[in-house]
Amino acid sequence: MINSINLIILPIISFILTFLLTPLIMKFMIKIGKTGIDIHKLNKPMIPDMGGLSIILGILISAIVMYMLNELTAIVIASLLAALIAGIIGLLDDIFNLGGILKPVLTIFAFLPIWLMGTYSPHPALPFIPGTRLFIVYSLLLPFSIAVTANAVNMLDVINGATPLTTIPVFIALAVSGVLLGGRGIEVISMVAVASLIAFYYYNKYPARTFMGNAGDFFIGGLIGALAVTGRLEIVGIVALMPQIMNGFYILSSMKRLFEHRSVKDKPVKLREDGLLEASDNPKAPISLLRLLLMKSPEHEKDLATSFFILSLVSCVLAIITAYLTTIRLWGV
Amino acid sequence: MVAKATGDIIIIMFLSWLMLIGVSIVMALLLQELPKSILLSIIRVFIGIALIGLWLLTWFKLVSFYFWRKIKRNYMKRSKIL
Numbered sequence: 001m002i003n004s005i006n007l008i009i010l011p012i013i014s015f016i017l018t019f020l021l022t023p024l025i026m027k028f029m030i031k032i033g034k035t036g037i038d039i040h041k042l043n044k045p046m047i048p049d050m051g052g053l054s055i056i057l058g059i060l061i062s063a064i065v066m067y068m069l070n071e072l073t074a075i076v077i078a079s080l081l082a083a084l085i086a087g088i089i090g091l092l093d094d095i096f097n098l099g100g101i102l103k104p105v106l107t108i109f110a111f112l113p114i115w116l117m118g119t120y121s122p123h124p125a126l127p128f129i130p131g132t133r134l135f136i137v138y139s140l141l142l143p144f145s146i147a148v149t150a151n152a153v154n155m156l157d158v159i160n161g162a163t164p165l166t167t168i169p170v171f172i173a174l175a176v177s178g179v180l181l182g183g184r185g186i187e188v189i190s191m192v193a194v195a196s197l198i199a200f201y202y203y204n205k206y207p208a209r210t211f212m213g214n215a216g217d218f219f220i221g222g223l224i225g226a227l228a229v230t231g232r233l234e235i236v237g238i239v240a241l242m243p244q245i246m247n248g249f250y251i252l253s254s255m256k257r258l259f260e261h262r263s264v265k266d267k268p269v270k271l272r273e274d275g276l277l278e279a280s281d282n283p284k285a286p287i288s289l290l291r292l293l294l295m296k297s298p299e300h301e302k303d304l305a306t307s308f309f310i311l312s313l314v315s316c317v318l319a320i321i322t323a324y325l326t327t328i329r330l331w332g333v
Numbered sequence: 334m335v336a337k338a339t340g341d342i343i344i345i346m347f348l349s350w351l352m353l354i355g356v357s358i359v360m361a362l363l364l365q366e367l368p369k370s371i372l373l374s375i376i377r378v379f380i381g382i383a384l385i386g387l388w389l390l391t392w393f394k395l396v397s398f399y400f401w402r403k404i405k406r407n408y409m410k411r412s413k414i415l
Contacts, residue, residue, distance in 0.1 A: 126357050126360065126361075127353075127354055127357040127358075128357050128358060128361040129357065129360060129361050129364065133374075134378070136378075137378055137382075239350060239353070242346050242349070242350070243346075246345075246346070246392075246396075249389065249392075249393065250393065250396065250397075253393055253397075254397075279404060281404055287396075287397065287400060289342070291400075292338060292342060292396070292400055293336040293338050293339065293342065294336065294338070295338050295341075295400055295403040295404050295407065296336075296337040296338045296341070296403060296407050297337050297407060299336045299337070300334070302334075303334045303335055303336055304336050306334065306335050306336075307335045307336040307338075307339040307342075310335060310339055310343075311339065311342055311343065311346065314343050314346060314347075315346055315350075318346070318347070318350045322350075322353075322354075325354070325357075
């Protein structure tokens with residue numbers, strides 16, 4: 001049963017915390033020299049990095065309030081711990097640059113809290129098949145659930161505002177699907193994440209005043225994966241993350257190996273002298289979602305961010321339809 | 334304003350979603366039609382994995398084909414004009 005007051009109060013707390021913490025983190029990052037170049041701008045400005053730490057703090061402090069309000073369930077605790085492990089790996093990558101292979105390998109361990117607390121069910125619901133029996137296959141795939149989503153969200157964070165714009169609809173889809181399928185207990189934490197991402201978007205939107213950083217990307221991606229698993233919304237999560245999965249799948253398929261984006265010599269996108277982005281016609285460059293969006297003509301970064309948001313919205317509508325289809329039985333299956 | 338190729342990507346996403354639903358229907362049919370023994374359960378899982386693999390492969394090949402066709406058409410045309 002969802003407590004409607006908590007569903008309003010907790011996201012407000014999360015919004016205010018993230019909104020107030022982000023400028024403080026930005027100042028701190030400038031002070032310690034943790035800045036990055038905004039490569040899609042002509043003047044190449046230096047922007048404070050790791051602003052996504054405010055999202056982690058905003059959501060975790062809201063979770064403490066959730067605990068005080070008796071809203072914190074084992075499902076939410078396991079999901080937050082899994083996301084936190086992913087976030088810490090992202091933080092280590094921000095500081096030490098873990099490389100293209102070690103980083104995704106380490107994120108595999110983020111599933112441990114879910115496994116140890118037993119907050120998963122090896123009966124994922126598929127469209128027209130409400131309950132499958134996939135004990136072995138599910139157990140084999142479980143370790144990759146957080147690693148795939150965390151890395152997929154991170155790989156799509158290539159332009160200003162990309163992560164908030166592409167993950168806010170995903171959390172809304174998870175919350176709506178959770179309610180549709182009888183309340184799995186992930187609705188409040190999903191809305192807390194939405195509020196935090198909206199607050200962060202104010203600073204991350206074009207032209208960005210801070211970057212999300214790998215810590216924020218991995219935490220948000222990890223939380224999506226963890227909520228999809230613990231909330232028994234695996235197929236909903238896959239459909240809602242279609243833009244991220246498309247992006248990651250195309251890049252890995254065209255590069256045929258795990259790699260660190262900084263090490264890619266043939267960039268998929270080029271910045272023109274008029275400030276527009278255009279797709280590279282180099283066959284060696286990876287095919288990314290950004291490059292696909294530029295296949296017809298060069299575009300402005302702001303328009304590309306809007307396109308990302310629209311793609312995410314469409315996939316989330318499809319995800320909610322998919323959630324409904326998982327309740328339908330075909331031929332008595 | 335949005336990127337001109339947004340509609341194309343939405344169509345690709347919609348087609349791949351329809352393919353996923355198609356795969357689910359085939360799997361539901363398999364669960365219904367095949368008797369429930371251990372060997373056939375294993376076969377069902379392999380068929381399911383093969384179908385999902387086929388879905389991903391078709392999705393990727395379609396996009397790759399469409400992308401290079403568009404890139405050649407739009408960017409080569411612009412190079413000639415310039």
